[in-house]
Every structure is written in structure tokens, then in C-alpha cells.
Amino acid sequence: MTPELMSAGRERLQDRRDREASAAALGGSGGRRAGYSRPHQPGTLDLTHGRILYLEDVSVSFDGFQALKQLSLDIAPGELRCIIGPNGAGKTTLMDIITGKTRPDSGRVFFGSTIDLLRHSEAEIASMGLCRKFQKPTVFEALTVFENLELALKAPRGVAAALWHRLSGEQRDRLDEVLGLIQLSEHWQRPAGLLSHGQKQWLEIGMLLMQAPKLLLLDEPVAGMTDQETERTAELLLSLTPQHSLVVVEHDMSFIARIAQTVSVLCEGALLAQGTLAQVQADERVIEVYLGR
Numbered sequence: 001m002t003p004e005l006m007s008a009g010r011e012r013l014q015d016r017r018d019r020e021a022s023a024a025a026l027g028g029s030g031g032r033r034a035g036y037s038r039p040h041q042p043g044t045l046d047l048t049h050g051r052i053l054y055l056e057d058v059s060v061s062f063d064g065f066q067a068l069k070q071l072s073l074d075i076a077p078g079e080l081r082c083i084i085g086p087n088g089a090g091k092t093t094l095m096d097i098i099t100g101k102t103r104p105d106s107g108r109v110f111f112g113s114t115i116d117l118l119r120h121s122e123a124e125i126a127s128m129g130l131c132r133k134f135q136k137p138t139v140f141e142a143l144t145v146f147e148n149l150e151l152a153l154k155a156p157r158g159v160a161a162a163l164w165h166r167l168s169g170e171q172r173d174r175l176d177e178v179l180g181l182i183q184l185s186e187h188w189q190r191p192a193g194l195l196s197h198g199q200k201q202w203l204e205i206g207m208l209l210m211q212a213p214k215l216l217l218l219d220e221p222v223a224g225m226t227d228q229e230t231e232r233t234a235e236l237l238l239s240l241t242p243q244h245s246l247v248v249v250e251h252d253m254s255f256i257a258r259i260a261q262t263v264s265v266l267c268e269g270a271l272l273a274q275g276t277l278a279q280v281q282a283d284e285r286v287i288e289v290y291l292g293r
């Protein structure tokens with residue numbers, strides 16, 4: 001892969017926000033926080049209290065508008081948590097806070113029992129294995145499927161190292177495994193720009209998987225997908241647990257029904273209800289504000 005190819009791929013990225021986001025997710029070698037490329041070494045995550053993510057009384061406001069109001073949330077290791085709620089409920093803001101993109105006005109946010117996420121930059125948080133998939137796919141369109149995965153694996157070492165580093169046998173095995181998981185084994189040589197929308201989304205999930213994430217956050221992963229792609233995405237996410245913990249924000253209720261364990265319903269920045277899908281679907285308040293009658 002040449003630097004020309006890489007920059008061509010970058011230029012095709014949709015907009016600046018996604019470009020910065022993917023740079024941060026890949027270890028922060030570009031974007032706003034260029035100074036934070038040194039990977040954080042947290043050792044093993046302390047899961048002794050049975051939670052991989054813990055938010056307590058988190059509040060944030062934008063120009064006086066309270067987007068999150070004393071929100072508390074617990075995610076267990078290996079869990080696949082679904083978060084639903086009307087537009088403007090604060091779901092994306094919640095992900096912004098967990099990943100360090102937005103700082104809360106008050107509250108606590110912990111990764112495992114000991115890592116205070118509010119003390120770390122966005123790039124450091126990504127390098128700890130807390131990875132986020134944005135709504136829009138941000139793959140490098142001019143690069144092949146294989147090269148995208150390869151880049152995701154190497155990028156934390158820095159771009160120069162990425163260009164010269166050769167994959168170890170173990171990394172090569174991991175890449176093959178991820179290609180299979182995201183059902184792109186047969187398309188490994190295709191430029192990512194030629195993939196369908198659904199395949200691009202899977203490739204991006206694959207790029208996150210190359211970084212061996214401990215917790216994956218996915219914001220509306222099946223938006224714009226066909227029914228068949230949606231079904232395959234459900235299978236993919238189910239196959240990732242319990243090795244990985246997942247937090248999935250989605251509006252598509254048939255998709256939620258397919259993957260749900262515990263569902264948290266957010267409304268006006270607060271937790272309105274939480275339980276199994278059947279429990280929250282039967283909740284009068286949830287019916288009122290979100291599901292409709």
C-alpha cells in the first residue's frame with residue numbers, strides 16, 4: 001500500500017467529523033488530538049465488580065439544554081445491551097461521553113472497576129479497547145477490504161510503522177478470522193468503495209475487531225440496510241458475545257427483538273425503563289413516548 005493510495009482513500013471520506021472520529025478510533029495519529037498517539041497500557045481490565053462499564057449520575061447540557069440528566073448505567077462483561085428511545089433522547093450523547101468525545105458536567109464514568117474514563121482522552125480510550133462504530137461507514141474506499149483490516153491492525157503503531165510492518169502469523173490468522181466473521185472472505189481483494197452499504201458497515205465492524213476491543217459501541221448499525229443485511233448483522237453481533245461486550249443503539253425494533261438481552265429505554269436524557277424487551281414493551285410510559293399505541 002502506497003502513501004498515495006492512503007491519501008486517496010482519506011479524501012473520499014465523507015466529512016471532517018467522521019475523518020476525525022476514525023483517526024481517534026485508530027489511535028489518534030490525525031485529528032484534533034494529534035498529541036495523544038501513545039497507546040495507553042491498562043493491563044487487564046478489572047472486572048471484579050461484575051461490570052465492564054459503569055456510569056453514575058452523568059449530566060451534560062449544551063447551551064442550557066440538558067441532554068443527559070443524572071443518567072446511571074451498568075454493563076456486565078459479555079453483555080449485549082440494547083439502548084432505544086426517541087430522537088433527541090441522548091443516545092448518541094451517551095456514546096460521546098463514554099468515548100471521551102464529550103465531557104459531562106457532572107457524574108462518574110468507569111471502564112472496569114478502576115479506569116476513570118473522564119481522566120483520559122478520546123484516543124487513549126480507544127486504545128484501551130473501548131471502540132465505537134459511528135453511524136456512517138468510514139472505511140478507506142480506495143483500499144481493498146484486506147488493506148482496510150490490515151491498516152486497522154497496524155495504525156496504533158503509527159502510519160510510518162504501518163507501511164513497513166509485516167503481519168505476524170498470528171495477526172494474519174486474526175485477519176482471516178475477522179474476514180470470515182464479517183462474511184467478506186470472498187471479497188478480500190475488492191476496493192472497499194465497491195462494497196454494498198451493508199458490507200461497508202461490516203468491514204468497519206471488522207476494523208474495530210482487529211483492535212481486539214473489550215467493549216464495542218454501535219450507533220444505529222442497521223440503518224439503511226436491507227432486511228437480509230439486517231439479519232446478517234444480527235447474527236454477526238450475536239456471534240461476538242460473550243467474548244466482547246456490546247452496547248447497541250438502534251431504532252429497528254425487529255432487529256432489537258432478534259438480539260436483545262437487556263433493553264434500556266432513554267427518554268429526555270434519563271433512563272425511562274429497563275428490562276427484557278417484553279418488559280419494556282409492556283411499560284405504559286415506554287408505549288406513550290416511544291413505541292406508540
Ligand code: ADP
Nearest residue numbers: 062063067085086087088089090091092093094
Ligand atoms: P439521540 O441520539 O438519542 O437522537 P442525541 O444524543 O443526538 O440524541 O441528542 C440529544 C440532544 O442533545 C438533542 O436535543 C441534540 O440536539 C443535543 N445535542 C447533542 N449533541 C450536541 C452538541 N454537541 N451541541 C449541542 N447540542 C447537542
Ligand code: MG
Nearest residue numbers: 091092093219
Ligand atoms: Mg443518535
